[in-house]
Amino acid sequence: MSYGSFELTYTAAPDRYTKIPYRRTGKSGLDLPAFSFGLWQKFGTDYPFETQREIILHAFDLGITHFDNADRYGPPHRAAQKNFGKVLAKDLAPYRDEIILSTKAGNPIGPSPYLSGGSRKSLLASLDHSLRDLGTDYVDIFYSHRQDDSTPLEETVGALVSAVQQGKALYVGISNYRPDRAHQAAELLREAGVPLLIHQPRYSIFDRSIEQNGLLELAEQDGFGLIVYSPLAQGLLTNKYLESIPEGARATNSTFLSPDAITETYRRRAAELNKLAESRGQSLAQLALQWVLRQPAVTSALVGASSTWQLDHNLKALEFPPLTDDELAVIEEHGVHGTGLNL
Ligand SMILES: NC(=O)c1ccc[n+]([C@@H]2O[C@H](COP(=O)([O-])OP(=O)(O)OC[C@H]3O[C@@H](n4cnc5c(N)ncnc54)[C@H](OP(=O)(O)O)[C@@H]3O)[C@@H](O)[C@H]2O)c1
Incomplete structure (x- = not known):
């Protein structure tokens, strides 16, 4: 089959919508897959493009319709969007209507004051650049990547609203915002007629912030969804680091996960959680993912x-089967907030 100037070699699996559930995002009309896929690590120039393409297409074949990106993802910055853009052009173009593509702006990607923060200039210039890199006219979700207290929230929110009004984004989101600012953003967006679709915080057995700071309740109250990132704590909530640090694992090749995170305390807690998973006939990774998805406020677990x-x-x-109260109690005992994380 050909599409535009490309000869297509990929055809999506016909049974792809039978594999995972889709969950409603807050009070919107948009469903997201229970698992979404993020291109933060190993989608830059440091990992073979053919492997990246294989993973992206496999994810789509599994029913993962949502791909999460950001101007910052690489290395170098912007590389992950360029690589996703190549796959979109060559393989996924006929399926663009079936894909929820997100991007984010506002985390620093260079020394310029316009390549960082929540200003109108920074957000909208980044979005235009991302659309070129991705090779698409619009993204489905455009995020403010981080809370920027040095910029009026009205300006940041105004830029998100403009992105929608200009037809460059269908929905808007925020990421890493504290609950008080998230609530203000939700109010401002509601007044502007562009409701806040989703918030993207970190959440895992080892990072309980959103349980402690009220974001879980706020999401339900304000009607936005939560898509939680790093649910495996970047691999710490798998069995891969229990004995050693395997060659090629993230702790050996990413500045975001130091081998120093693999302490004896971490290993002791992870081993106990692993024992619990084994008693359920599953792996620690599967237990950790099931655990974040048990929260009704969580729309999707954003994995790498x-x-x-x-x-x-x-x-x-x-x-x-669902986790029992006794099993949740074991997780409470060993899933100590902050384990392996630089909090
Ligand atoms: N908004 C933000 O500020 C922000 C920040 C961070 C991430 N995110 C988003 O969240 C996405 C996911 O983050 P993440 O990659 O940290 O999520 P994660 O799911 O916690 O970690 C994924 C990593 O764990 C390892 N892994 C996965 N399954 C495994 C298994 N069964 N056994 C052993 N190892 C396994 C792999 O790393 P290796 O094989 O390489 O070791 C994989 O890349 C990102 O791509 C990005 O879209 C957003």
Whole structure:
């Protein structure tokens, strides 16, 4: 089959919508897959493009319709969007209507004052650049990537509203905002007629911030969804670091996960959680993913993967019975907030 000037070699799996559930995002009309896929790590120039393409297409074949990106993802910055853009042009173009593509702006990507922060200039210039890199006319979700207290919230929100009004984004989101600012943003967006679709915080057995700071309740109250990132704590909530640090694992090649995170305390807690997972006939990764998805306020778990095997394995999390109160109590005991994280 050909599409535009490309000869297509990929055809999506016909049964792709039978594999994972889709969950409603807050009070919007948009459904997202229970698992969304992020291109933060290993989608830059440091990992083979053919492997990246294989993982992206495999994810789509598994029913993962949502791909999360940002101007910052690489290395270098912007590379992950360029690589996704290549796959979109060559393989996924006929399926663009079936894909929820997100991008973010506002985390620093260079020394210029316009390549960072929540100003109108920074957000809208980044969005235009991302659209060129992705090779698409619009993204489905445009995010303010981080709270910027040095910029009036009205300006940041105004830029998000403009993105929608200009037809460059269908929905808007915020990421890493504290609940008080998230609530203000939701109010301002509601007044502007562009409701806040979603908030993207970090959440895992080892990062309980959103349980402690009220964001889970706020999401339900304000009607936005939550898409939680790093639900495996970047791999710490798998069995890969229990004995050693394997060659090629993130703790060996990313500035975002130091081998120093693999302490004896971490290993002791992860081993206990692993024991619990094994007693349920599942892996620690599957337990950790099931655990974040048990929250009704969580629309989607935003995962990464460096192989198709990891995706297949992790999606099986959906096949196990719900966690019992006794099992949740064991997780409370060993899933100590801050473990392995630089908090
Ligand atoms: N908004 C923000 O500020 C922000 C910040 C961070 C992330 N995010 C988003 O969240 C997405 C996911 O973050 P994340 O990659 O940290 O999520 P994660 O799901 O916690 O970690 C994924 C990593 O764990 C390892 N892994 C996955 N499954 C495994 C398995 N079964 N066994 C062993 N290892 C396994 C892989 O790393 P290796 O194989 O390489 O070790 C994989 O890349 C990002 O891509 C991005 O879209 C957003």
